[in-house]
Amino acid sequence: MAAIIQLVARCALLGDQMTITNAVPKSFLLLTQSLCVSAVLICSYPNYLWSSGELICTGAGFIHKYTNPSGLEVAECQLSNGKCDSANASASVINKTQTVLSITHIKTTDAGEWTCTSKRNVDSRCNLTVVKTPTCSITSKQDTNSLVQYQELSLTVDVRDYYCSTAHNISLQTGNVTTLLMKADSVPSVTDNTSSVTLNVTDSHLGKVGLVFRCDSSQWSVECAGVTKFVPRTPACNITSDKDTEILTLHEAVTLTVDITAYYDIRGSHCSADSNFTLQTGDVSQLLHVGDHGLSPITFNMTETHLGGVRLVFNCQVQHWNLSCGGVTRLNNKIKGIGQIATSSTIVIIAGVVGAALCLIVLAIIIFLVVKRKSPTAEGMMSTQPGIMQVAKVVITCILKLEENIRLWIEVLSNLQTYTNLWCDLVDKYQSAYREHHNTETAPIHVSDILRQIVDAVALILLDMPSAFDTVDHSVLLQILKTRYGIAGTALKDQGVTQGSVLGPLLFVLCIGPFADITSTHSLQHHSYADNQLIKAMMQISH
Numbered sequence: 001m002a003a004i005i006q007l008v009a010r011c012a013l014l015g016d017q018m019t020i021t022n023a024v025p026k027s028f029l030l031l032t033q034s035l036c037v038s039a040v041l042i043c044s045y046p047n048y049l050w051s052s053g054e055l056i057c058t059g060a061g062f063i064h065k066y067t068n069p070s071g072l073e074v075a076e077c078q079l080s081n082g083k084c085d086s087a088n089a090s091a092s093v094i095n096k097t098q099t100v101l102s103i104t105h106i107k108t109t110d111a112g113e114w115t116c117t118s119k120r121n122v123d124s125r126c127n128l129t130v131v132k133t134p135t136c137s138i139t140s141k142q143d144t145n146s147l148v149q150y151q152e153l154s155l156t157v158d159v160r161d162y163y164c165s166t167a168h169n170i171s172l173q174t175g176n177v178t179t180l181l182m183k184a185d186s187v188p189s190v191t192d193n194t195s196s197v198t199l200n201v202t203d204s205h206l207g208k209v210g211l212v213f214r215c216d217s218s219q220w221s222v223e224c225a226g227v228t229k230f231v232p233r234t235p236a237c238n239i240t241s242d243k244d245t246e247i248l249t250l251h252e253a254v255t256l257t258v259d260i261t262a263y264y265d266i267r268g269s270h271c272s273a274d275s276n277f278t279l280q281t282g283d284v285s286q287l288l289h290v291g292d293h294g295l296s297p298i299t300f301n302m303t304e305t306h307l308g309g310v311r312l313v314f315n316c317q318v319q320h321w322n323l324s325c326g327g328v329t330r331l332n333n334k335i336k337g338i339g340q341i342a343t344s345s346t347i348v349i350i351a352g353v354v355g356a357a358l359c360l361i362v363l364a365i366i367i368f369l370v371v372k373r374k375s376p377t378a379e380g381m382m383s384t385q386p387g388i389m390q391v392a393k394v395v396i397t398c399i400l401k402l403e404e405n406i407r408l409w410i411e412v413l414s415n416l417q418t419y420t421n422l423w424c425d426l427v428d429k430y431q432s433a434y435r436e437h438h439n440t441e442t443a444p445i446h447v448s449d450i451l452r453q454i455v456d457a458v459a460l461i462l463l464d465m466p467s468a469f470d471t472v473d474h475s476v477l478l479q480i481l482k483t484r485y486g487i488a489g490t491a492l493k494d495q496g497v498t499q500g501s502v503l504g505p506l507l508f509v510l511c512i513g514p515f516a517d518i519t520s521t522h523s524l525q526h527h528s529y530a531d532n533q534l535i536k537a538m539m540q541i542s543h
Helices: 002-014 026-034 263-267 338-374 378-426 442-452 474-483 503-511 514-521
Strands: 018-020 040-043 053-058 063-067 073-078 083-086 090-093 098-103 112-117 123-128 130-132 135-139 152-164 168-174 177-184 191-200 207-215 218-222 237-241 253-260 275-281 284-288 298-301 308-316 319-323 325-327 457-464 525-529 532-539
Touching (some): 083 090, 152 168, 253 275, 442 525, 474 503
Parallel strands (some): 237 325
Antiparallel strands (some): 040 053, 063 112, 135 152, 168 207, 207 218, 237 253, 253 298, 275 284, 308 319, 525 532
């Protein structure tokens, strides 16, 4: 509105002669000129090379003549009859005081001062500014994804195919720092330029890299090929524990301490507002508190979900870095398994059998000696031989029976070990029902850990199937047992499962096994207790 008022005032002051600059928005052209009956010529702005543009001339009189920057008359319009004659352009009459000249494809020769002559040969002028935004590439021989404070960095900036018919400049934008590359009053044609820049990198340089192209009163941000951002070097880190992480016990409290160097280098001004560190232990992620002296230690109760690799993740805005830390790299749980139980039980049994056999042998020798003392004669000796043979036979029979029992026990323990290992491999590790070392206490512990690691918004979905065992389709169950677990032959024959049997819950857990595959495929976390399911889905919130 201020621009319109200014134009009207200038109309009144200048009378028949007036020159308009490019500062007026195109939306005000017709309204402004309709308020001014003196000679006025307004050029559209900005005008892109090879695109279209317009010039609008307002003034009382019988004719409007348009002259280009080369001094050639390109159009003449008769206001009385509404007809225009034009060359290399399209002109038309809007009303009794206004005409418009349209340029279909603006060229570099169209840039400059245009003239419109109205009544009594009074001229009005405007400057047609023509612009073409550049393409560019930024390269460096150094690694721009691992920068440190005050590092000297050399860049080569290649700017191509740009044009501006008036004063312009090109600047390099690195983070919050702007560096002028070149400036000029104008260029004669579409131009290329190559510049070399040396920077001392600070926090302010970190972030997005690109060009700023300014022409006349407008500017454009240009994305370049090659180097598109400055990324700080990831810091060195070391993780220590107050416990031996090779022989951890489930449910015991463990404290991990993270020491980090070059912390401020990576945090930087470009991500200080939204940055944080996350410690991932197994499948559990926990946010670390950043204090004045670095990262605070974190204490948690060990669960099976904590077992596995340990890593530190640095989050800066939408970017993430997995840091390679020294010290603790895994949390392991060495509980005496069924194999060790089987081995120790076998040793005890063998030791007991050998001891029993020795006792029987000693007893047989004692009996033999006692009988021999009581029967010194040959006749008596002959009478005691059947008794000795009978004792020896009993001893041998006992030893054979013990050996058979030993083999049986070893076979039972071996089968038990095989079954336990197989069951542990088949069942989802987040299933807390019908598994050793898992119960109604371990399930809430894992769920509590899931809730504790929440940083962003999270959707928790709880699923419960009423009469869950009755929902199992036998054909689906048989198909899962065959394709997922490799069970075939007579073992796969559908004989039904008696209600309340031990086999029922085990088959149900195997039947819902594919549920874990679905959640992992979609990057969701879950926990199960029999037919009860909990799903955690991360959600991004736009601030």
